Each structure stands twice: as structure tokens, then as C-alpha cells.
Amino acid sequence: MISISSNLNVMIKAAEKASKAIIRDFGEIEKLQVSKKGPKDFVTKTDKYVEKILIEELKKTKKNYSFLSEEIGSIINKDNENTWIIDPIDGTINFLHGIPHFAISIALLSSGKIISGLIFDPIKDEMFFAEEDKGAFLNNQRLRVSKKNLLDNCLFGSNHEGVKYCDLNMRYSGCAALDLAYVAAGRLDGFFHNHINLWDVAAGSLMVKEAGGIVNDILNCDKNNINIKASSDAINDKMLENLKNF
Numbered sequence: 001m002i003s004i005s006s007n008l009n010v011m012i013k014a015a016e017k018a019s020k021a022i023i024r025d026f027g028e029i030e031k032l033q034v035s036k037k038g039p040k041d042f043v044t045k046t047d048k049y050v051e052k053i054l055i056e057e058l059k060k061t062k063k064n065y066s067f068l069s070e071e072i073g074s075i076i077n078k079d080n081e082n083t084w085i086i087d088p089i090d091g092t093i094n095f096l097h098g099i100p101h102f103a104i105s106i107a108l109l110s111s112g113k114i115i116s117g118l119i120f121d122p123i124k125d126e127m128f129f130a131e132e133d134k135g136a137f138l139n140n141q142r143l144r145v146s147k148k149n150l151l152d153n154c155l156f157g158s159n160h161e162g163v164k165y166c167d168l169n170m171r172y173s174g175c176a177a178l179d180l181a182y183v184a185a186g187r188l189d190g191f192f193h194n195h196i197n198l199w200d201v202a203a204g205s206l207m208v209k210e211a212g213g214i215v216n217d218i219l220n221c222d223k224n225n226i227n228i229k230a231s232s233d234a235i236n237d238k239m240l241e242n243l244k245n246f
Contacts (some may be wrong), residue, residue: 014057019122091175109203117203180204190231
């Protein structure tokens with residue numbers, strides 16, 4: 001049995017509750033694709049509604065914690081040493097087009113360190129989570145990064161700029177949170193992205209570290225302009241060499 005903290009427990013419950021709204025609204029997207037108005041406004045409402053549920057649930061037991069979220073920005077409460085970092089739907093473009101690849105992402109920043117992270121893919125029912133010095137897990141199974149050490153055998157995730165830049169074997173999935181979770185799970189060997197937001201990568205960066213991987217320091221950067229490079233330890237030096245001008 002995995003022992004989890006009260007913080008992670010409330011994160012899991014919040015994500016599970018919010019996911020019901022995401023699954024319901026995702027079922028409506030197909031109908032909206034052919035409507036005159038289109039689904040964009042609908043998705044924005046879903047994003048905001050999911051964020052509201054997450055904040056309400058996280059507040060229930062941690063009333064004074066602060067928040068940093070994609071939709072509402074920063075909320076400074078009495079406890080500014082502990083901040084929930086939230087992305088209600090990472091991969092909204094996928095969601096908008098009816099592509100089932102997106103996730104809820106929640107991290108807890110405490111005294112300048114990310115100590116808990118959760119990435120929940122509600123469509124595939126995959127709950128990735130990690131806590132500092134306790135490891136990374138997928139639905140209670142321990143995660144480890146890939147052991148592959150030849151670049152030609154590896155698969156990397158990035159955005160369209162990263163895909164255009166390099167000659168590595170690439171995937172561009174449109175969901176940075178899941179890309180990092182997949183690095184932690186060994187499905188991808190590395191992930192890199194320039195000019196990304198903290199809420200997209202906070203939970204996943206901890207997950208990769210706790211699965212035995214390597215991530216550069218993302219907290220000493222502008223929260224809206226992070227350059228992240230994450231990979232298994234086996235391939236990190238080779239990946240960084242390939243990306244030295246990225």
C-alpha cells in the first residue's frame with residue numbers, strides 16, 4: 001500500500017471530482033464542431049468551471065494556501081509559503097477538436113520547492129502522481145524512466161518549434177503535462193520545450209525526477225517563460241548535446 005500525504009490526497013479527490021465535468025463536456029464537443037458558433041467558447045467555459053471546482057476542493061482542507069492558475073492567475077492567501085499550481089485542462093486545443101489527449105495538472109510549491117505533483121488523464125483514467133523523495137506512480141504502480149541509451153532508439157516530445165529544430169525521433173502531442181508524465185513512465189525518453197508556463201510543467205518536472213530522471217531547474221525562471229529539458233538519466237547528456245543551440 002502506498003503511503004500518501006494529506007496534500008496529495010486532497011489533490012487526487014479534487015482531480016477526480018473535476019474530471020466528471022471534463023468527461024461530460026468532452027462528450028458534447030463532437031456536436032459543437034458542426035455548429036455555427038463552434039466549440040471554442042464552450043471549452044473556455046469548461047476550463048473556468050474545472051478550475052473553480054479544483055480551487056473549491058483544494059480549499060476545503062487547506063484554506064490558507066495560495067494559488068497560481070492558468071485562468072485566474074495568482075491568488076495570494078495568508079499562507080504564501082504554500083501555493084497550489086493548477087492547469088485545469090492542459091491540452092485544450094486537443095479537447096477543442098475532440099482529441100482525447102489532455103489532462104488536469106496540479107502541483108504544490110512549498111517553501112520554494114515542488115513537493116507534490118499530479119497529472120490526471122480522465123479519458124484514459126490514468127492518474128500519475130509523485131511526492132518529493134517518495135517516488136512517482138501511475139495508478140499505484142511505481143514508475144521508472146527509460147533505460148535506453150542510444151538516441152536513435154529514443155522518442156522525444158516537444159512543441160512544433162522543438163520538432164522543427166532537431167533531428168531526433170519526435171512526437172508533438174499538444175499536452176506538455178502528459179509528455180512529462182510519459183517521460184516518467186518510460187513511454188518517452190525525453191521532453192524539451194522553450195517559453196512554456198509553470199503550470200504546464202510543475203507537476204511533471206517532479207514526476208520525472210522522482211522516476212529517476214533529470215530536469216533542469218525551472219523555478220529560477222519567469223513563470224511564463226520557462227525553458228525545460230527533461231529526460232532519463234541514461235540519455236540526458238546526449239539529448240543536451242543535441243539541443244545545445246535550442
